[in-house]
Amino acid sequence: VEAQDADQLNELLEPLHAADVADLIEQISQPERVALVELWGEGIGGEVLSELNESVREPLLEVLPPEVVAEAIRDLDSDDVVELVEDLEEEQQSRLLEALEIKDRIGVEGALSYPEYSAGRLMQRELVAVPEDWSVGQAIDFIRGEDEDDLPDQFYHVILVSPAMKPVGYVTLGRLLSSRRQVPLTEITEPSFRTVDVTEESSNVAYLFNHYHLISAPVVDENGRLAGMITIDDAMTVLDEEHEEDILRLAGVDEDSSLADTVWQTTRGRAVWLMVNLVTAIFASMVINLYAETIDQMVALAVLMPIVASMGGNAGTQTMTVAVRAIATRELTRRNAIRVSWREITVGAINGLGFGVVMALVAALWFGVPMLGAVIALAMALTLVAAALGGIVIPIALERFNIDPALASGPFVTTVTDVVGFFAFLGLASLILL
Amino acid sequence: VEAQDADQLNELLEPLHAADVADLIEQISQPERVALVELWGEGIGGEVLSELNESVREPLLEVLPPEVVAEAIRDLDSDDVVELVEDLEEEQQSRLLEALEIKDRIGVEGALSYPEYSAGRLMQRELVAVPEDWSVGQAIDFIRGEDEDDLPDQFYHVILVSPAMKPVGYVTLGRLLSSRRQVPLTEITEPSFRTVDVTEESSNVAYLFNHYHLISAPVVDENGRLAGMITIDDAMTVLDEEHEEDILRLAGVDEDSSLADTVWQTTRGRAVWLMVNLVTAIFASMVINLYAETIDQMVALAVLMPIVASMGGNAGTQTMTVAVRAIATRELTRRNAIRVSWREITVGAINGLGFGVVMALVAALWFGVPMLGAVIALAMALTLVAAALGGIVIPIALERFNIDPALASGPFVTTVTDVVGFFAFLGLASLILL
Numbered sequence: 001v002e003a004q005d006a007d008q009l010n011e012l013l014e015p016l017h018a019a020d021v022a023d024l025i026e027q028i029s030q031p032e033r034v035a036l037v038e039l040w041g042e043g044i045g046g047e048v049l050s051e052l053n054e055s056v057r058e059p060l061l062e063v064l065p066p067e068v069v070a071e072a073i074r075d076l077d078s079d080d081v082v083e084l085v086e087d088l089e090e091e092q093q094s095r096l097l098e099a100l101e102i103k104d105r106i107g108v109e110g111a112l113s114y115p116e117y118s119a120g121r122l123m124q125r126e127l128v129a130v131p132e133d134w135s136v137g138q139a140i141d142f143i144r145g146e147d148e149d150d151l152p153d154q155f156y157h158v159i160l161v162s163p164a165m166k167p168v169g170y171v172t173l174g175r176l177l178s179s180r181r182q183v184p185l186t187e188i189t190e191p192s193f194r195t196v197d198v199t200e201e202s203s204n205v206a207y208l209f210n211h212y213h214l215i216s217a218p219v220v221d222e223n224g225r226l227a228g229m230i231t232i233d234d235a236m237t238v239l240d241e242e243h244e245e246d247i248l249r250l251a252g253v254d255e256d257s258s259l260a261d262t263v264w265q266t267t268r269g270r271a272v273w274l275m276v277n278l279v280t281a282i283f284a285s286m287v288i289n290l291y292a293e294t295i296d297q298m299v300a301l302a303v304l305m306p307i308v309a310s311m312g313g314n315a316g317t318q319t320m321t322v323a324v325r326a327i328a329t330r331e332l333t334r335r336n337a338i339r340v341s342w343r344e345i346t347v348g349a350i351n352g353l354g355f356g357v358v359m360a361l362v363a364a365l366w367f368g369v370p371m372l373g374a375v376i377a378l379a380m381a382l383t384l385v386a387a388a389l390g391g392i393v394i395p396i397a398l399e400r401f402n403i404d405p406a407l408a409s410g411p412f413v414t415t416v417t418d419v420v421g422f423f424a425f426l427g428l429a430s431l432i433l434l
Numbered sequence: 435v436e437a438q439d440a441d442q443l444n445e446l447l448e449p450l451h452a453a454d455v456a457d458l459i460e461q462i463s464q465p466e467r468v469a470l471v472e473l474w475g476e477g478i479g480g481e482v483l484s485e486l487n488e489s490v491r492e493p494l495l496e497v498l499p500p501e502v503v504a505e506a507i508r509d510l511d512s513d514d515v516v517e518l519v520e521d522l523e524e525e526q527q528s529r530l531l532e533a534l535e536i537k538d539r540i541g542v543e544g545a546l547s548y549p550e551y552s553a554g555r556l557m558q559r560e561l562v563a564v565p566e567d568w569s570v571g572q573a574i575d576f577i578r579g580e581d582e583d584d585l586p587d588q589f590y591h592v593i594l595v596s597p598a599m600k601p602v603g604y605v606t607l608g609r610l611l612s613s614r615r616q617v618p619l620t621e622i623t624e625p626s627f628r629t630v631d632v633t634e635e636s637s638n639v640a641y642l643f644n645h646y647h648l649i650s651a652p653v654v655d656e657n658g659r660l661a662g663m664i665t666i667d668d669a670m671t672v673l674d675e676e677h678e679e680d681i682l683r684l685a686g687v688d689e690d691s692s693l694a695d696t697v698w699q700t701t702r703g704r705a706v707w708l709m710v711n712l713v714t715a716i717f718a719s720m721v722i723n724l725y726a727e728t729i730d731q732m733v734a735l736a737v738l739m740p741i742v743a744s745m746g747g748n749a750g751t752q753t754m755t756v757a758v759r760a761i762a763t764r765e766l767t768r769r770n771a772i773r774v775s776w777r778e779i780t781v782g783a784i785n786g787l788g789f790g791v792v793m794a795l796v797a798a799l800w801f802g803v804p805m806l807g808a809v810i811a812l813a814m815a816l817t818l819v820a821a822a823l824g825g826i827v828i829p830i831a832l833e834r835f836n837i838d839p840a841l842a843s844g845p846f847v848t849t850v851t852d853v854v855g856f857f858a859f860l861g862l863a864s865l866i867l868l
Binding site: 017019023026027029140143144146148151152154155156172173174176177178180192209210211212213215232233235236237239240243244246247248250251252253257258259263266267270271273274275277278281282284285288289292293295296299300302303304305306307309310311314315317318320321322325326329330331332333335336339340343344346347350351354355358359362414418 | 778
């Protein structure tokens with residue numbers, strides 16, 4: 001396809017959805033991308049650009065002339081334009097903004113004045129609002145009279161505003177269509193109505209949409225006046241990103257990483273976490289070193305000790321993951337924290353005793369020392385209780401100190417389980433066996 | 435509040451959103467829940483029931499008389515009713531179905547005939563469809579003429595159907611409202627139009643909605659005829675559940691688990707994974723046991739070997755999580771699998787050499803044996819390359835065999851990293867040091 005045949009390229013890509021074209025561009029290599037985009041040039045639409053992954057999009061925006069980009073993004077709703085420009089470097093951003101029409105530019109600059117990851121960045125300015133004292137007929141005539149370009153690409157509600165431009169309710173288009181013309185709009189508003197502050201964090205916005213099954217929500221500025229609107233597809237994207245972040249953070253991977261990153265970006269992103277892990281692992285080894293003499297006298301301890309640590313690490317990760325998720329979904333709150341902690345500790349104790357007994361039999365049979373079985377059983381039970389305690393208390397504590405539990409819980413929890421595991425097993429062994 | 439004062443209870447709960455009432459019920463203990471529901475009785479709405487977590491809802495449905503439940507769910511859209519009944523036991527299900535009106539019952543039974551987690555279960559039967567040759571005016575008059583109860587609670591599109599009831603396109607209500615009455619509907623259909631097969635897996639449906647930014651999609655039966663409609667809020671719920679499942683599965687937690695489960699349910703859910711981990715940990719210990727004599731001669735090996743294994747485990751988990759996510763989001767495909775694998779292996783080699791050098795210095799200084807440093811550096815590099823290889827190849831292979839990589843990758847990857855880590859470190863030590 002890369003035979004410099006622009007016409008054929010256009011023909012092939014034309015029928016595809018923007019999201020699919022973006023996927024295609026992401027799957028090819030960087031030089032191919034540049035070649036494709038330079039060849040395609042003006043054909044590239046704003047929608048394709050806004051579907052692209054950030055790490056792929058930025059280098060491409062540098063290649064494309066600003067006029068082409070400005071032309072491409074002209075038809076996008078303001079929230080998509082904001083998403084596209086917000087991560088650009090200063091200079092590139094201002095060049096692009098200058099190429100926009102003045103009205104669009106003011107809107108985008110306004111959105112950029114709100115903090116990153118806030119409702120202000122997420123919202124679009126295109127919306128349909130009417131005075132609260134209008135009737136169904138007036139609203140319908142108003143929508144009919146509007147210029148196509150002034151209406152949002154997609155809209156599902158008509159927002160009712162007070163004379164001071166404060167949103168007071170909304171009406172779904174379905175209700176609007178099925179009601180008689182003389183009905184006042186205030187009579188058919190939806191009970192689910194909720195406004196969002198312009199400074200609200202986008203993760204909270206996504207939670208609101210998911211929790212209350214909202215389709216769209218008006219955004220209000222610090223004075224309670226209507227500033228924009230957020231729609232469910234934006235909330236769904238945020239929710240998706242949040243999940244992605246959580247899952248990657250729990251595994252100790254840089255949450256902005258993508259398959260399209262270079263080797264060097266990836267190496268650095270992973271190294272941070274491995275460094276933290278190296279320090280905690282050395283710390284655990286120092287515990288083992290305390291009992292070097294004990295191990296010297298009974299090498300079976302060295303063979304068995306990773307089992308205790310590994311079971312502790314796994315049980316701790318289980319509890320921690322459940323706790324981190326429950327905090328994110330707000331199922332775990334101050335009110336039920338103690339009850340949930342007790343439950344986790346009980347579960348840890350039961351599994352600890354159960355697997356302790358199993359492991360005791362394995363160890364006693366393997367090495368022919370019954371007391372070794374008793375030691376490993378006891379150590380296993382202690383470690384699994386510590387794992388449960390650490391797995392629930394650490395995320396809750398981090399949350400209280402406003403640290404993201406998904407990001408930081410991992411190393412703390414494994415340190416606790418490793419240290420307790422090695423201490424319990426080797427300590428008990430030195431006391432009982434030698 | 436539990437002073438048997440039903441009126442006061444009603445007064446307190448009345449103004450709350452159903453989702454909040456459900457949260458409140460989930461946070462209190464089981465006996466309190468039963469007391470509250472029995473006291474509240476008929477006041478409980480279908481929406482509250484459908485917001486409740488499954489493990490909380492089922493015992494409550496047993497307490498409530500079927501007529502009360504049937505009354506409560508009468509106003510729900512058919513997809514919510516299906517969700518509510520599908521997990522009930524046979525007998526309870528049929529009692530509830532009998533209490534429904536005949537028309538609703540046929541609809542629910544029809545949906546239940548589709549496989550679990552399929553589009554057929556997810557869809558609602560309430561929708562607005564009109565013949566494809568109608569004009570804007572005809573469609574508006576039709577919606578106006580419909581009885582309030584026959585329209586869906588929320589709808590955003592009018593679906594155009596052929597005479598054979600096959601959906602051919604849809605029109606947003608916004609376009610409908612802003613177009614002139616005589617415009618034919620076929621002129622203002624949305625390009626994003628996509629139908630979903632009734633047997634399509636719900637996770638694929640969620641992917642479609644997220645990928646193409648759909649708001650609603652018509653569902654067609656095996657003959658291509660319109661069977662129902664799925665809306666974005668259902669897709670968002672599925673997406674949320676899928677993520678939840680992935681994150682829990684990666685950590686080895688039963689994906690149906692919830693904070694509201696009993697101690698016993700939780701213990702069993704966790705034990706399965708711990709059992710798998712115990713077996714793999716014993717396997718790794720057998721590798722250590724091969725080198726028991728080597729350790730006996732140099733106890734520093736026992737002190738340092740968990741560091742190699744731990745770094746390998748972490749690096750493996752990082753790569754594996756990225757791979758599992760990329761498979762789920764369809765970023766990792768057959769086409770780029772080899773390129774991505776190479777990248778991961780390169781990253782593993784670079785980090786392996788880097789941390790190997792760091793650890794060599796630490797080990798050499800700690801134990802005063804320079805060659806020990808060389809051994810650990812080499813072992814670390816080998817282990818991190820194996821971790822990268824295992825972390826990417828295992829999820830891809832599982833996916834090919836149609837096994838959920840999120841569920842099964844973990845134990846395989848840690849077994850690989852543990853075994854390679856211990857083998858490399860102890861094996862090299864026995865060759866070089868002794």
